[in-house]
Each structure stands twice: as structure tokens, then as C-alpha cells.
Amino acid sequence: NAGVTxxxxxxxxxxxQSMTLQCAQDxxxxxxxxxxxxxxxxxxxxxxxxxxGTTDKGEVPNGYxxxxxxxxxxxxxxxxxxxxxxxxxxxxxxxxxxxxEQYFGPGTRLTVT
Amino acid sequence: xxxxxxDPQALSIQEGENATMNCSYKTxxxxxxxxxxxxxxGLVHLILIRSNEREKHSGRLRVTLDTSKKSSSLLITASRxxxxxxxxxxxxxxxxxxFGKGxxxxxxx
Numbered sequence: 419n420a421g422v423t424x425x426x427x428x429x430x431x432x433x434x435q436s437m438t439l440q441c442a443q444d445x446x447x448x449x450x451x452x453x454x455x456x457x458x459x460x461x462x463x464x465x466x467x468x469x470x471g472t473t474d475k476g477e478v479p480n481g482y483x484x485x486x487x488x489x490x491x492x493x494x495x496x497x498x499x500x501x502x503x504x505x506x507x508x509x510x511x512x513x514x515x516x517x518x519e520q521y522f523g524p525g526t527r528l529t530v531t
Numbered sequence: 532x533x534x535x536x537x538d539p540q541a542l543s544i545q546e547g548e549n550a551t552m553n554c555s556y557k558t559x560x561x562x563x564x565x566x567x568x569x570x571x572x573g574l575v576h577l578i579l580i581r582s583n584e585r586e587k588h589s590g591r592l593r594v595t596l597d598t599s600k601k602s603s604s605l606l607i608t609a610s611r612x613x614x615x616x617x618x619x620x621x622x623x624x625x626x627x628x629x630f631g632k633g634x635x636x637x638x639x640x
Contacts, residue, residue, distance in 0.1 A: 460632035508573055515626040517561045522573030
């Protein structure tokens with residue numbers, strides 16, 4: 419049981435480049451989430467998927483897109499990276515939305531130069 | 532932003548002492564959760580307290596919730612060096628969690 423896995427662990431991009439962060443969970447959870455964590459800001463929700471086939475914006479969605487590929491996988495895409503997107507990105511999953519505990523992946527550390 | 536606030540931002544204690552962290556949130560909640568993050572790692576769920584509960588225990592952890600004041604506290608008793616980490620509260624709305632900015636706890640041997 420791997421839990422929540424994320425790839426890659428580290429990435430350096432130049433401004434304007436694109437990339438996709440991958441996330442997968444093996445707990446048969448319905449809900450999945452993408453957060454970013456910046457120093458002194460805690461975690462902020464970018465997008466979430468309450469169930470397979472649905473996605474919704476969180477607090478800071480600008481500059482990102484997501485795809486819920488199937489029940490296991492939820493990807494985050496940066497179409498044109500900007501230095502302001504330098505952050506640590508965490509994927510999480512939960513049995514259902516809102517009221518349930520979330521399980522987190524190990525994170526992706528992204529630097530945009 | 533609905534982000535809550537933890538207090539203090541940083542806390543330094545000796546092994547064996549108790550550590551208390553406080554959290555305030557802004558809107559009505561379904562439940563409130565506490566998470567721990569070791570440096571460079573993902574968050575790990577510690578404890579969940581529902582809006583109709585006032586106190587909950589789990590091992591050395593004690594959580595209280597005061598919905599009238601929109602606040603919660605996390606008490607870690609008999610702290611160990613291994614408790615050194617950042618601790619976050621998260622308030623549960625309808626679909627998502629809103630995380631606070633965290634308290635960094637340092638427990639010295």
C-alpha cells in the first residue's frame with residue numbers, strides 16, 4: 419500500500435515552460451486535492467476533485483489546470499510557468515469530501531527561474 | 532481568505548514539558564482537524580474533533596474545541612524530541628479543508 423504518490427519529487431523550470439505534476443492514490447478514495455505550500459502561508463488549495471469526473475477551483479486556481487484521469491489519478495498542469503509558482507506542491511486524497519481526514523503525498527518541490 | 536491562524540507561530544520547549552498550540556478559524560465548521568508535518572515531508576493526520584464535541588483525546592494528544600469562540604487547542608503532553616515538527620489546524624467546510632499557517636514546535640533533549 420503506497421498511499422499517495424507524487425512525481426516528480428523535484429523540478430526546475432524556466433519561465434514560460436509547461437509541465438504536469440502527477441498524483442496517484444491506491445486507497446480507493448473518492449476525493450483528491452492539490453495544494454501549494456509557501457513559507458509563512460500554510461497550505462492553500464489550488465483545485466480539488468470531489469469525485470471521479472468532477473473538478474472545482476480552490477483558493478488559488480489561476481495559472482493551473484487539473485485532470486481527474488480516473489479514480490486513482492489526479493494531475494496538475496502548469497501551462498506557462500511563472501516565478502510566482504515556485505512552491506512545494508502537495509497532492510492529497512480522502513474517502514469523501516469535507517468531513518474526512520486527508521492523506522498527503524510527499525510533495526513536489528518546483529522552482530521556476 | 533478563510534485561512535485560520537495558529538498561535539504561537541513558533542514554540543521551543545524541553546523534553547518532558549507540555550506543548551499547547553491554539554487555532555482560530557473564521558466560519559462555521561463541520562469538524563476541525565490537526566495535522567503534523569516533519570521537515571520536508573507531507574502532512575500526517577493526527578486527530579479530528581467534530582463540531583458537536585468539546586474535547587477529544589488520542590494518546591498524548593488532547594484537543595479542545597470552542598465553537599462559540601471559533602477556536603481550538605492542541606495539547607501534547609510529555610513532549611519528546613521526536614515531536615519536533617510543524618503542526619497545522621484545518622477547519623472543515625462543506626467540501627474542503629482550510630489550513631492555518633502552522634506552529635513550529637522544537638523539543639530539545
